[in-house]
Amino acid sequence: MFENLSERLERSFKILKGEGKITEINVAETLKDVRRALLDADVNYKVAKNFTDTVKTKALGMNVLTAVKPGQLMVKIVHDELAKLMGGEATELHLSGKPSIILMSGLQGSGKTTFSGKLANMLKTKQHKNPMLVACDVYRPAAIEQLKVVGAQVGVPVYAEDENKNVNEIALHAIQEAKAKGHDVVIVDTAGRLAVDESMMREIASLKDAIHPDETLFVVDSMTGQDAVNTAKEFNDRLDFDGVVLTKLDGDTRGGAALSIRTVVTKPIKFIGTGEKMEAIDVFHPERMADRILGMGDVVSLVERAQEQFDEEEAKRLQKKIQKNKFDFDDFLKQIEQIKKMGNLKELASMIPGVGKAIKDVDIDDNAFNGIEAIIRSMTPQERTHPEVLNQSRKMRIAKGSGTSIQEVNRLVKQFDQTRKMMKMVTGNQAMSMMARMKDMKGAMPRMPKL
CATH class of the missing domain: 1.20.120.140 (SRP54, nucleotide-binding domain)
Structure with missing residues (x-):
């Protein structure tokens, strides 16, 4: 980035x-x-x-x-x-309606449909909302089906009317449905449109007037640079939206849109898309982004992501197993799954100060754990919980079952054994205080001094 x-x-x-x-x-x-x-x-x-x-x-x-x-x-x-x-500080969504309504706008191909799903997922998992997605793109082939697929991925229902071509009616019917079924947020996905397409711009302006959204968000591909800024200005002149969403920021090596759009459009960047996964969405924090641009990392965001996967009871259970030297391959597999949920591996590593520059030209594949997972999943339950039983014949069977070599299996077992010994050394009060510090880290992270 x-x-x-x-x-x-x-x-x-x-x-x-x-x-x-x-x-x-x-x-x-x-x-x-x-x-x-x-x-x-x-x-x-x-x-x-x-x-x-x-x-x-x-x-x-x-x-x-x-x-x-x-x-x-x-x-x-x-x-x-x-x-x-870039705006000074993060700007939150203002959701006060019953239900609250979020209207998505932007060009075709900017990522509105995918982002709608990501936003629904974030509201559901982090803010414990009960969202509903609404399919108001009645022009693009398979657009409704795409939203249904996205909704199924995040476990959020989708309201759609296959025959109705009037987006105002569809949205109003969806809001009634949301009220009847207890949904507190309605996210309206619309068709992509050009600012010069007068009839399409009139349509979305009419839709906004009809449903009175709490938030109107403009979704734009950050990699289009100044084109993104110019398009945002044209849309804002017509639609007066509340905030900007920058998608595909993980692939943006330049940063022109992120640095220009706030000044030109005078509307805040509220969210950024940082990958293809449904969890790859972040609230935009200007100060943290400045840290990253200047190679200072972004430890606060890294800790926040870790906290989202942090289960205090699970951590206590794990600590007891480590103290008794019972940490096993099942526990190791759980840790890998938690790391993968945190996001793109290279992006996570770049959040550590000084690491971003070091790995600039290093390709860190998101599938880096696949070989390790295949080896562990090829073990029997007894072998996972009692690694000491892994003799040569068992390792050969595991290598064959996982599609790896005996050398790779030996390497993993050796590294696992070393990790287990190291973890046992740092358990007790030191490990618990470290976890407590990590939990409190968000509020206590040092900031750059005032001069």
């Missing part, structure tokens, strides 16, 4: 490395390079120029503490201004 921009900004800051103080000359040279980096990232020219002008004014007007080097000061200022550029 934003790898190209991160690399270019890092090179820009090296201009100040070794400088004893900030001067108008070295600041101008650094910011000239920063502006080029932003323009190469497809950031709106006016936004890029205003950004560097603001950073220059703040850098030259700041009394530098002796403990802060000029390069560090510039990173701090750029970080704060990047966060401000």
Whole structure:
């Protein structure tokens, strides 16, 4: 995510490395390079120029503490201004209706239908809502069927009328159905449309007037850069939406849309899509995104994802097994499943400060655990719970059953044995206090100092 921009900004800051103080000359040279980096990232020219002008004014007007080097000061200022550029702080959904109504809008192919499912899943699992999806794309072939498939994936019902082509009627009927069946959120998926398609824009404007949504979200593919920003402006002029959803951000190496859209459209980015899985949706946090752009990682988001999979009772049970040296392959398999639920492996690793740069050119496949899982699932229940019974003949059978080699099975068993010994060494009060710290980490994470 934003790898190209991160690399270019890092090179820009090296201009100040070794400088004893900030001067108008070295600041101008650094910011000239920063502006080029932003323009190469497809950031709106006016936004890029205003950004560097603001950073220059703040850098030259700041009394530098002796403990802060000029390069560090510039990173701090750029970080704060990047966060401000993207909105400053996260913006929540305002859901006050009974039921609350969310209207999705955007171009065809932007990912509205998939995102509708992701949003429904998030509201259901994290906020304990009872959502309903509504199929109001009556033009695209198989659009209704796609939404039904998405709804089935996340366990959320879909309201659809195959014969009715009037989207206002479909949506109003769905709202009545939601009230009757106790659904507290209605997510209306609509057809993709171009801002220049007058009849289609009139249709969605009419739909908005008919259902009075609590939230109107504009979904856009972040990888289209300035095109995304321009389209968002055109839609906002007609629809006056409440927030932006950036999809496919995991594949965006530049970042132009994320950095420009808030300034140009004056509407907040509320969510980002970070992968294909239904769990791959995040609330947009400008400050955390600034951290990631500048190579500082995003530990808070990493901890939040871990907490979503964290089961305190399961952790206590696991700790007792570790203390008795009873941690087995079944437990190991559960840990792998929890990690996989947290999201894309490379993205998770990049959230750790310093790791993102190190793995920039490393391909971390989401299927990296497949071989390990196949080996464990080829074991008998006794072999999983009592790894010590794994002799050579059993390992050969497991290798054959899992489609792997005897060397791979031996390697896994050896690594598992070493892991079990290490885990036993760090159990007791140390492990419990570590878990307690992790649980409280979200609220206690250190932030960048105020200068």
